[in-house]
Structure formats: structure tokens, C-alpha cells
Amino acid sequence: MPQFVDQARIFVKSGKGGDGHVSFRREKFVANGGPNGGDGGKGGDVILQVDNGLNTLSDYHFGGKYKAEPGAEGGQNRCTGKSGSDIVLRVPEGTVIRDAQTGKVITDMSGDNHRFLLLKGGRGGNGNMHYATATMQAPKYAQPGQPAKELEIILELKVIADVGLAGFPNVGKSTFLSKVSNAKPKVANYHFTTLTPMLGVVDLEDAKGFVVADIPGLIEGASQGAGLGHEFLRHIDRTRMIIHVVDAASTEGRDPIEDIYAINRELADYNADLGSKTQIIAANKLDMLTPEEADEVVAKIKAEFEPKGVKVFPMSTLTGMGIKDILYYVSRHLDELGEKPVVYEQEFDPEVELKERQEAFTVKYDPEEDEYVVEGPRIEKMLGYTNIDSEKGFAFFQNFLADNGILDMLEKEGINEGDTVRMYGLLFDYYRNADTTPGGEVDEELEDLEDLDDSESDIE
The missing domain is CATH 3.40.50.300 (P-loop containing nucleotide triphosphate hydrolases)
Structure with missing residues (x-):
């Protein structure tokens, strides 16, 4: 007989979306084939499912990490990457799921709620075939897959009785x-x-x-x-x-x-x-x-x-x-x-709350290094797919900092032109370009790069 366990704390993570692929058509007698990089596959979801055969949370007694499968990268010849497999967590009826950080209720697995989508997998990124235009016929970039979502949760079994x-x-x-x-x-x-x-x-x-x-x-x-x-x-x-x-x-x-x-x-x-x-x-x-x-x-x-x-x-x-x-x-x-079953209402929506957490930025001054430190998940992702060594890439990144209020945050901290800014190991000298304003003009290739950034903030 399994040990009775009525509370557990676990880490869950959805699958990252597969990255879009960069490739070009290469065939005999076709000198300059167009882009044919396929889209990345969707990441797997994290799903909660009531199992009427369970009456304990003993499967989760020792905590652990439960991860859905990431989507595969897109392939050549417009091939879409394989979607990642979902992970289904089976729980007894009456299990209340809370966010471990805030203690707020995410969902109550009772009543009519027998299946709940806890975390959506990331959407696959677009391959470079989507970015060909009249002026940019050989785009050498593709959209990264949406990042995985992760959460620490508390499972709490409250028995259902009259x-x-x-x-x-x-x-x-x-x-x-x-x-x-x-x-x-x-x-x-x-x-x-x-x-x-x-x-x-x-x-x-x-x-x-x-x-x-x-x-x-x-x-x-x-x-x-x-x-x-x-x-x-x-x-x-x-x-x-x-x-x-x-x-x-x-x-x-x-x-x-x-x-x-x-x-x-x-x-x-x-x-x-x-x-x-x-x-x-x-x-x-x-x-x-x-x-x-x-x-x-x-x-x-x-x-x-x-x-x-x-x-x-x-x-x-x-x-x-x-x-x-x-x-x-x-x-x-x-x-x-009367029939009034006690059901706990949702207080924490992972889709909304995690988006706010992912979009949070911190700006602080490090007096020992005499540097201004900027951190946040989106910045780390941006640095991963933006070529800041190129003029257009750096201009795009500057617009990103301006549009998200990070330049204003730096100035509130007292930064002056020429001061050093550190972002995840990269160092920059701070100069606020007079031409870089929120919503400023960008050329067609830069607009394509901004579409890539939308994949980070547009969580579906």
C-alpha cells in the first residue's frame, strides 16, 4: 500500500519551441535558390489530470523536476520540426495546485475540472523562408522558438467529503x-x-x-x-x-x-x-x-x-x-x-504571471566594479540571437532597450554618457543615440528582426 502523502513541492517546465531553420535551396542548375528553412516544432505542454485510482500524492513525495519535451528545430526544404511530447501529471481528485513563490491557487482539481493545462509549450520559430522580401532575398536569420515556461508548484490534497x-x-x-x-x-x-x-x-x-x-x-x-x-x-x-x-x-x-x-x-x-x-x-x-x-x-x-x-x-x-x-x-x-461543493478559485494564472516575470528587468549600479548592471530573461534571450557587432543589429538592440524603458531606468540610476553597462558578461559604453527613440524608424531588415523579438513577448 503506498504511503499516504498529502502535500508535495515539485518543479515543472514546458518544452521550448524548436528554432526556425536557416537554409537555402541547393539544386543542380539552380544557381541562387531561395530560402527554404522550415519552422521549429511546438514544445510540449505540462498537463494536470485527475486519476480516480489515486488517493495520495506519494508519486511526488520526493519532489523532483517534471519536464515536457522541447520541439525540434526546423529542417531544410521547408520541413517543420517535430513537436515535443506533453507531460501529464496524474493527481487525486481534490488536489489544489499553488504557485510555490506566492502561495496563490493556480487550480483546484475537483468538481468538473479533471484536466488542466498548466504550462503551454513554446511556439516553434519561423524558418528563414518567411523573411524573404524584394529587398532581402537571402535572409540569413530565422526566428528562435519561444522559450520554455517553468514554475515551482505545491500540490496539496484536500479530501472531498460532505x-x-x-x-x-x-x-x-x-x-x-x-x-x-x-x-x-x-x-x-x-x-x-x-x-x-x-x-x-x-x-x-x-x-x-x-x-x-x-x-x-x-x-x-x-x-x-x-x-x-x-x-x-x-x-x-x-x-x-x-x-x-x-x-x-x-x-x-x-x-x-x-x-x-x-x-x-x-x-x-x-x-x-x-x-x-x-x-x-x-x-x-x-x-x-x-x-x-x-x-x-x-x-x-x-x-x-x-x-x-x-x-x-x-x-x-x-x-x-x-x-x-x-x-x-x-x-x-x-x-x-444544498449541493455547494467547496472549490478554490484561481488566484494565479501562469500565462499572465509568468509573462510578467519573464518581462521584468532589473537595473542597478555596482559600486565595486563601477558598472551599471542590467538583467532580465528577455535581455538574455535577445543577446542570444542579435548580432550586436553589426550596425543594424546594434541599432535594433538599442531600440529594444529604449522601447522597454531600460534606457530611462539607467538614467534614473544616474548613468552618464561613457559609463559602463554590463549585460550578462558583455560590456558597453553608454551613449544614448539621439536618433534612437521608442518606436523609432527602422529599415525593412530591422523590422524583420523586431518580428523575432515579438516571439519573446507574444506568449500565446
């Missing part, structure tokens, strides 16, 4: 679940008997059934991480109703009323919504008291909580007393609450 069982360890939650459903949890007389959530389906005659989750026993301080802390609490998030099981017989010397308040504080401290969920109290272990003692303790619990709208049920999981009353009450109340 009702959650809450309470201190060893109060009878596991025994209750085994009596009312087909679940077979391990039951023993020691703390932390249940270390993983157990789900059970309750079937009732003449009433609608429901799913119950036995949430591992809480302890005080769990909302701050004491004990297994959040490892317990996350699994009660989706439930529509809580059965709070309490040791009414005080077999471990605790006061049942204080226990109820302590657990409710943990629920509210972890998530305010949990503290406001509909709740009933199951006063358990009454078989260990005399009838008079049982009546007295149940009366005290009712006096404390029923005026606050929390219904109290006497119960014994050993004898079965009171269990049916609880189940039929819960079934009716769930009908009144």
Missing part, C-alpha cells in the same frame, strides 16, 4: 466511522490512532447518503503547527458540516466542554470559515457512565451549546446508541444546505 469528524485523539471518531460506513480504519486506544484521513460512504434507508471523513485527531496548537498541525486541518476545508465527537465520560480526565472550545479555537485559527461551518456535537462514551451520570453530563453540554445553535446528541459507539439519530439528522441538514 461531513468531517473533528475532535481530540481517542474520542471515538474512527470507531464511529467504522460503525456507520464501509470504511475500515485502524482503531486502538492510543493517541494519533488515525494518521491519515479516512473516507466512508454512509448509506441510509429512505434518506440520502453522504461521505464522511475521519480527520486525524487534533491537539491544542495544531493551527500553529503543533503536532501534525496543518497536516490534519487541511482535510476538513471542503466539508459542508462537522460532527464534533467529544469524550463525554472524561475517560482521560479532560472536561468535555473545554475540549469542544479548544478544538473550535483550532478550527477558527486555521481558517475562519471552518469556525463558522455547521456543527453538531456527538457526546460519546456514555456507556461508561451510569444513566444518571450520562443524563447529567449531556444536560450540561446542551445547556452550554444548544442556546448557540449547536445541537447535541448523546451517543455510544460501543453500543450503537444515538448513532442513527445523528445520521438521519445530518442527511436532512445536508439537504437543507
